[in-house]
Amino acid sequence: MNGAESLVHTLLACGVDTCFSNPGTSEMHFVAALDRIPGMRCVLALQENVVTGAADGYARMQDRPAATLLHCGPGLANGLANLHNARRARSPIVNLVGDQATHHRPLDAPLTADTEGWARPVSTWTRTAADAAAVGADCASAVQAARTAPGGIATLILPSDTCWDEGGVVGTARAVPTPAQAVPSAIDGAVRALRSGQPTVLILGGMALRAGALDVAGGIVAAVGTSARMMAQTSNARIERGAGRTPIDRVPYPVDQAVAALAGTVHLILVGAPAPVGFFAYPNKPGLMAPPGCEVHVLTRPEQDPADALARVAVALGATTAPKPAAVPRPEPARGEVTSEALAQTLCALLPEHAVVVDESVSFGRALYPGTHDAAPHDWLQITGGAIGCGIPLATGAAIGAPGRRVVGLQADGSAMYTLQGLWTQAREKLDVTTVILANRKYAILMGEYRGVGANPGRTALDMMDLGNPDLDWVRLANGMGVEAARADTMEAFAELFAQANARPGPFVIELVI
């Protein structure tokens, strides 16, 4: 058995059965091993940031890792931005990078690069396999590292000789430790804050945003009364929400709104989330969104179990699960002009049951989340690390990780351009993804930020934020990659296309001119 074969057997033994890949020469022995050993679903993508973003989307839906397969340092580099997002989402990923043979590396062939150096900033675990005999055990360690709470990226670099040499040994799956429980003092601190009667905000992140934990958190807030509120982080890996579930607002993205939302807070209780900070700094604006002097209580760190901690807090407070919100009839799809609010209304009306929404709608989309609390039950996935270009890859991976559920991508056009290659993978794999391209033909978020600098943009500045001249034609771009597509410029046309797209199998792109 060569090293590559031991790698495939070990992945399968450790429960990793999906591999998103963009292989090159140094990975041919791994590809050959995949050919000989059944059991791995291999998904090809035509650019590495699609590979890594898809692995992130898969992990968010499966709560377990897929493998990636990348080619040398530059192939890894192409996928780093979405690994950055995945790191912020705490998604488990087994990130496999083929590389120069151990004896060839000193010759500094053209493709030789600092693969480990590039991997380390996004990885919780990084190792370069020393020889074929080590590959199986290294792989088992990588899977364990990726799956250990709160989840992370384990990068295993495989010099090509470690794959082609004989002497491979299948690694044994290693136990994944159960997430630690919150310490009693953390429970007590949260309980005291909630009982204080002073304004208290629970900030929820990670697994605290699944339906069960949200119900418990909602029950706590209801039991405490008006002094307590709860909010999700600004950007979250996955929120289970929609009709019949406990709704939760998020800390707003704009600094002024976030500061206003948290004004007067005396106690901030962190449940698997960091204290809210501004996405960027601005002159003369605060970096921390909660008031200075606000007391911060860490109920659970990201690697601890938030559902257990919330349950213990609920017991201490005598809280029961939140009363289910009253059923609200779905609105009619919106008509007329295309606005963020109208799109929210149509989504609320037509979102398929158990849809997975991937939200990279950026500036236009700020009404979409607040306006869809009462849509059919669904999951909401966001860009977590701010590295734009995650939406199409996330949707691709989420569709593979959540078969039978419709994926709906709410996708700003500027962001979509970074990773449009993912549409081809959606076509090839016949994935049930409806991508709504929000075509404003500009980096609209930058227009707002530029005005924040205190000036009206002149010609040079406008040219650096304007995606018109020429206009991108998303119908042709999608068709060029084998995905059917159509354009809408009224809400009526959009509603019709959206309903049709969601009812048919396979991917569809709607260019919504906004």
Place this chain on the structure above:
Amino acid sequence: MNGAESLVHTLLACGVDTCFSNPGTSEMHFVAALDRIPGMRCVLALQENVVTGAADGYARMQDRPAATLLHCGPGLANGLANLHNARRARSPIVNLVGDQATHHRPLDAPLTADTEGWARPVSTWTRTAADAAAVGADCASAVQAARTAPGGIATLILPSDTCWDEGGVVGTARAVPTPAQAVPSAIDGAVRALRSGQPTVLILGGMALRAGALDVAGGIVAAVGTSARMMAQTSNARIERGAGRTPIDRVPYPVDQAVAALAGTVHLILVGAPAPVGFFAYPNKPGLMAPPGCEVHVLTRPEQDPADALARVAVALGATTAPKPAAVPRPEPARGEVTSEALAQTLCALLPEHAVVVDESVSFGRALYPGTHDAAPHDWLQITGGAIGCGIPLATGAAIGAPGRRVVGLQADGSAMYTLQGLWTQAREKLDVTTVILANRKYAILMGEYRGVGANPGRTALDMMDLGNPDLDWVRLANGMGVEAARADTMEAFAELFAQANARPGPFVIELVI
């Protein structure tokens, strides 16, 4: 004057007047400064690997740096692969990366990443500006570092407060040292080897591949007689060639052919090039392409002046400039089936005078360079670091760096997909680029490499190397980005389209089905 304004003034004072950019929020003060201060040509690209690859193409044609403008660590990460290629091409680039404000970085906002750590492996010089007052001097140092022979990437990271704070001071342009001359013992060693009568090969790279230096090198070889040969590296930043110029073959890419080409060599003389090594290692094949025991003489290191050294060797040998090859009439464009040789013939027939050829033709293209020695005078640019996805960006930057000259991209389809966003920039800037997409709808190079592993690919392996299912439609993809395009599947159709495309202004894409 704020830091951003001092940056723009310093760039202009140092002769950097072109900026390829993909800005974000943290760069808005720089964009505002560009708006207020005239003199900088700003070129927007919709993905960062287009930005960095275009800066590489510009530098190869101008022999001076453009600036880039990238957004935070993940924006840099998206451009690393083409920075890797640029590093191997020794292209001067002033790589500007905006980042979190100095006081905001400790808050670990979502987009915060290890920007310096990612930059360092591709950069000869890396610095994070400390405050607004330092930005101008830092920028002047960056330009100097980028321009110091043999050229390199100088990365200046700009926390947003160093741009918006007042107190900017315009930096003074710093002297760029003249490239060092070869030491006398290096000249003597090369002369002795050439006079030995033993088989001797000059390996030329970098500035030794410009027309003047090639003439001198060709004269040396002619003066020595049959024991001496000269070859270019396998991958080169830029070769000046075509009718009336001294032709030079390259060390072949396949290991067996490279070893055969260098068999029997007793003396290897390196002129701004490393000793040839295999692009990848293979089981039971050598890593060094020259015979074991071959004596290696370094005439010039990459940072030394090869033209001067060659001239001194020529004087010592009494060599004169190579006799110009006899004029060969241009062939007729090829007819019938599309083959690599037929394409070479048509290029030889129709390549416009002083064209700039950007060759990322990969496996199909191996006949193109040998078959075009007698085409009209032109420059030939290659992928230097093996990070595929450089062709469209290089062509974009080369067109801006060589106005008035037609750029011809010979572009494998699989490689084109990594950075197809560059077509939009070509349309926006109305660049005179003809891109020939060589559409074999597979990673053909991997098919060959896979067979080298010793097996016929099965279903899984084929699926990971096959870009069909669905076929990419390059006419629609190009149209979707505002570039006119057409498809050819015979050589006659290609010749007609190629001649038309080269005769009209602006970009054009030809999908050549191979």
